[in-house]
Amino acid sequence: MGAVREEEAEEERIQNLRSKATELLLREEFEAAAKLYAEIISLCRTNSGGKLRKVLCLAHSNRAEALARSSRFAQALIDCDEALKIECSHSKTLIRKGKILLNLNRYASAADCFRRAKKADSSDPSLDPLLERCRKLESLSKSGAVDVSGWVAAGFDAKRIPELGEYVGPVEVKLSDASNRGLFSTKAVDSGTVLVITKAVAVDRVIMPRDSGEGSQLVLWKNFVDGVEESVHKCGELNALLSTLSTGERESIPQVPKIDFFKPEAAADRLLDKPPLQRSELVSILDTNSMLEEDGNSAKVLGRNSSSDHHYRSVGLWILPSFINHSCRPNVRRTHIGDHVIVHASRDVAAGEELTFAYFDVLAPPSRRREMAADWGFECRCGRCRFEEEEVFEMMGDSAAVDRLEETMARRGLNAKEKGMLRASFWEAYEGVFTSEERKKKWRGKIPAAETVAESVAEAVGCDERMLRVLSSDSNGVERRLKIGRGIYGKIMKKSALNTLI
Numbered sequence: 063m064g065a066v067r068e069e070e071a072e073e074e075r076i077q078n079l080r081s082k083a084t085e086l087l088l089r090e091e092f093e094a095a096a097k098l099y100a101e102i103i104s105l106c107r108t109n110s111g112g113k114l115r116k117v118l119c120l121a122h123s124n125r126a127e128a129l130a131r132s133s134r135f136a137q138a139l140i141d142c143d144e145a146l147k148i149e150c151s152h153s154k155t156l157i158r159k160g161k162i163l164l165n166l167n168r169y170a171s172a173a174d175c176f177r178r179a180k181k182a183d184s185s186d187p188s189l190d191p192l193l194e195r196c197r198k199l200e201s202l203s204k205s206g207a208v209d210v211s212g213w214v215a216a217g218f219d220a221k222r223i224p225e226l227g228e229y230v231g232p233v234e235v236k237l238s239d240a241s242n243r244g245l246f247s248t249k250a251v252d253s254g255t256v257l258v259i260t261k262a263v264a265v266d267r268v269i270m271p272r273d274s275g276e277g278s279q280l281v282l283w284k285n286f287v288d289g290v291e292e293s294v295h296k297c298g299e300l301n302a303l304l305s306t307l308s309t310g311e312r313e314s315i316p317q318v319p320k321i322d323f324f325k326p327e328a329a330a331d332r333l334l335d336k337p338p339l340q341r342s343e344l345v346s347i348l349d350t351n352s353m354l355e356e357d358g359n360s361a362k363v364l365g366r367n368s369s370s371d372h373h374y375r376s377v378g379l380w381i382l383p384s385f386i387n388h389s390c391r392p393n394v395r396r397t398h399i400g401d402h403v404i405v406h407a408s409r410d411v412a413a414g415e416e417l418t419f420a421y422f423d424v425l426a427p428p429s430r431r432r433e434m435a436a437d438w439g440f441e442c443r444c445g446r447c448r449f450e451e452e453e454v455f456e457m458m459g460d461s462a463a464v465d466r467l468e469e470t471m472a473r474r475g476l477n478a479k480e481k482g483m484l485r486a487s488f489w490e491a492y493e494g495v496f497t498s499e500e501r502k503k504k505w506r507g508k509i510p511a512a513e514t515v516a517e518s519v520a521e522a523v524g525c526d527e528r529m530l531r532v533l534s535s536d537s538n539g540v541e542r543r544l545k546i547g548r549g550i551y552g553k554i555m556k557k558s559a560l561n562t563l564i
């Protein structure tokens with residue numbers, strides 16, 4: 063009799079804990095809810111044989127929800143599997159597990175869970191849309207084919223923001239002559255080709271007054287670092303991913319991760335037992351690899367308007383693009399859409415070529431570029447810098463000088479690529495001529511047409527908005543502008559949408 067009463071008391075205690083845990087889940091106090099579910103799990107495991115199996119299954123499933131909502135995805139998946147060991151077709155758990163996998167970009171595995179859930183309970187109306195999402199994202203992750211035309215044409219309507227997934231295109235990480243490791247193309251691709259699509263592992267945003275000083279930027283940075291530190295402690299997978307990144311120091315034996323490590327379906331195999339990153343190391347990693355969205359040289363942020371008195375700043379970390387070094391002859395740019403970044407070729411890229419961003423303005427003379435590289439903490443030794451070191455041109459830096467440059471380049475018999483690189487260095491002077499009718503008339507015949515200069519610069523150092531500015535608006539130039547537009551934004555929209563942008 064005593065034993066029965068004890069059992070009843072235990073069941074009542076579990077029941078009370080369950081009510082409290084549910085309440086905590088509803089109040090979104092996930093850490094506290096997870097602790098109560100741990101208590102329930104431990105009570106169920108030590109008591110009553112098979113009687114509490116259903117309660118145990120639900121407790122694992124609900125703890126999975128609490129853990130997933132506090133970004134502890136790996137532990138959440140373990141709980142889902144525990145629940146499914148007890149009841150293999152528990153549809154609530156299957157849907158939860160599917161959503162966690164979807165969040166981790168493991169589309170095929172997520173679809174498998176949703177399919178199993180549908181078999182167990184075909185009446186759930188959420189399953190068909192979830193399966194359709196998985197299908198679309200899986201196809202995107204294989205092809206990189208993104209079409210944001212509808213969103214662009216609708217004036218970047220927030221309701222129509224395209225859903226993007228992870229895509230790892232023809233790229234690999236290898237040792238780089240520039241510094242430690244770099245990202246390389248594995249095949250020849252033409253300008254505009256999408257190479258990587260990836261979501262930020264961490265991002266922080268603010269809208270701040272234009273005249274706000276460094277103080278507000280430091281607040282943004284501190285919040286960002288604190289947020290990443292918290293997530294790294296909770297999530298072993300994030301810790302493992304961040305541990306692959308550079309701290310900005312030259313490494314004697316740089317570790318070169320295999321590209322599969324960054325593919326969504328490989329997430330399950332990622333080493334989770336890396337030692338946790340210490341704050342100082344984490345700060346160096348974030349300092350070296352985070353991207354400020356307002357940097358702007360190689361970035362284009364679509365769909366966001368800033369006003370004259372406020373501007374938008376954000377800082378984020380995108381893992382695979384973090385392996386991309388700088389070159390003054392960059393060949394890739396990035397486009398930001400929501401938390402995703404799309405890396406695309408900004409000029410034609412040869413097979414095996416290193417992929418490089420412009421960390422700073424590469425339409426600037428060598429001396430200015432040297433200063434900007436020094437601000438970044440390195441000396442650029444790219445092919446263009448080395449070439450320009452040898453070709454010393456005393457330029458005045460105004461429009462009067464460009465004819466002299468053209469004359470000297472012709473006399474020395476420079477090839478098209480070399481001419482493009484030097485014209486890029488004196489872009490401001492060329493632009494000064496091409497955007498003034500008076501100067502254009504004055505220099506006609508002495509320097510090549512705007513199209514010739516813009517195209518040669520685009521081929522040498524990649525496409526840039528400033529090239530569109532100098533291209534005449536006559537109808538014959540439409541195809542040329544579209545080509546430059548594709549190099550700027552990537553092949554992510556149809557002609558009509560691109561036309562409205564450029």
Ligand SMILES: C[S@@+](CC[C@H](N)C(=O)[O-])C[C@H]1O[C@@H](n2cnc3c(N)ncnc32)[C@H](O)[C@@H]1O
Pocket residue numbers: 240241242243244307308310311316350351383384385386387388389438439440441442443444
């Ligand atoms: C985002 S990381 C680039 C990837 C890094 N090389 C790696 O091994 O992971 C940025 C750092 O790489 C180095 N870096 C990038 N481009 C460089 C260049 N052209 N020359 C020298 N160092 C460069 C600088 O230390 C910079 O702070």
